[in-house]
Amino acid sequence: MNAKLVQLERWGCDVKSALPRFLNDEEFMLECIVQVSQDPAFDELGRSIEAEKTKEAFDAAHTLKGIIANTGLTPLLVIIVDIVELLRRGDTDGLNKLYGRLVKTRQGLIRVLECR
Secondary structure, X not given: OOHHHHHHHHHOOOHHHHHHHHOOOHHHHHHHHHXXXXXXXXXXXXXXXXXXXXXXXXXXXXXXXXXXXXXXOHHHHHHHHHHHHHHHXXXXXXXXXXXXXXXXXXXXXXXXXXXX
């Protein structure tokens, strides 16, 4: 297995389950994970939360949930699922804290991707 995928697996990603979604093409999967890490929906979610626009926040979070789940990024998935469920109920209690955790975890993903 590609060394970067091994690092992602050690970080907590579900590489083995996600890889077949990418036709077992490890390089393609890594390219997609890099794109997910840079997805503008992360910033859209933050702006929407800050502006208290729950519909827009939900849309951004739901988009992220799909791409994060498909790429097996479990450390991000467990957080974004909680964010989506809060927003689905229209509940914003604890949303800023969860978003902060999401941002830190995304930074962790980026660090893993940048390691050689």
